[in-house]
Amino acid sequence: MSLAKKGRSVGASFSPAQRFQQCAQAFQAAMARNDYGAGLGAAEGALKIVPQHMGVLSDYALCLMRLNHFSQAHAVYLRIFNAPPALQAQASATWLDGLAEVCGHLGLRDDVHAYGKLSLERADARHGHAVEPGPRAAAPAAFQPGTPERNIIAYTLFGDSPRYCESAIANVQVARELFPAWRCRVYLDDSVPAVIRQRLLDAGAQVIDMSGSARDGVHPLMWRFLVVDDPEVDRYLIRDADSLLSEREQAAIDQWLASPYWFHHIRDSFTHTELILAGLWGGCRGGLPALKPLMQRWLAQQSDVTRFADQIFLREQVWPMLRQSVLNHDDWxxxxxxxPLPAHAPIRWQTERFHVGSNASFKAIRGHSTKACGxxxxxxxxxxxxxxxxxxHSRVQGKYWSADLPFFVAAPLGAGQWRVELTD
Known part of the structure; x- marks a missing residue:
């Protein structure tokens, strides 16, 4: 069991068990605020007490990797890989994904393939058994490009972060050119500023308001999955608001539309070792049962709903059906x-960090404020x-405000072509 799962309150004594619990609490607190430096220190403290603890070793390796200590992380992950099966089983559920990822950072592509494929195969062995009937017909109905309102690219959007809002708007704009036979649909609530909602509408998006009772027991990350249940939709693509559509994705989608497969999925990075990436899959009407009641039941059974709820739901509930008829595009x-992903026109996003599904907001801006903290x-x-x-608007912390921005906004700011102005 990893540190992230063992923390609890301790008394005043300092027995080894209690020192371990103190380390676990410190690790949990560090992870809650994405402080991998503090998490590393807590894991190191725990390893002094239980040096062979596979769960702690996997937490330790994760922190090393997030701090860019790739060679050290690689060595720790290999310790887990080479451990006896009974010990290896005590490591965190994602340690093999971590090993594949760190190999990617180190440029070890053959190892990425080996470890990533092994992780996927193990996950498929656990979750690949059908829980509902698969697609009913031999092949879905042919794609109809003349009815874009029935071909939907679905997004979830909540909150007022430019990381998600600006990229969502950019996707709606870009989709008009790259996917003219499709229409973007954004499921959002009243936490999204009215000006953003209007910009989405002006760009041509459908907007579905999920405020209040409309949520009906469905987690915000999963609102976009509701497109599956819409009888007026024939084809759908589920996408992340902070990932940008591109020519590379367009070519893959066109190949799927010409295929007999009910579903489509893309992997385009050494980090893409989940069975279904929540923002890189799509399907056809009739390929899945109604997802809303399935999501409601599944969520009601969860004791701890995390920010990975959408991924876990897809892995456990949708993958057994999707795997029966899916075109997987995957170079890794x-x-x-x-x-392999097909040949495509030059990608418009000129950044070396781009891949299909990549986070567009890897830049941040920061400025001084005279406002009080908070x-x-x-x-x-x-x-x-x-x-x-x-x-x-951004929250002030220690006399400064900051915001993550997509690179297409951050780049002209960094070059001095654009500027930031305070408004209140």
């Missing part, structure tokens, strides 16, 4: 009949002509 793992500072971005690009 050769898993489940994978085919208050919200208003700001906006102006282009070289003085025209407003976007406006947001």
């Amino acid at each position: 793992f050769d898993f489940h009949g994978a085919q 208050e919200r500072q208003g700001w906006r971005v102006l282009d070289q002509a003085g025209q407003e690009v976007c406006r947001y």
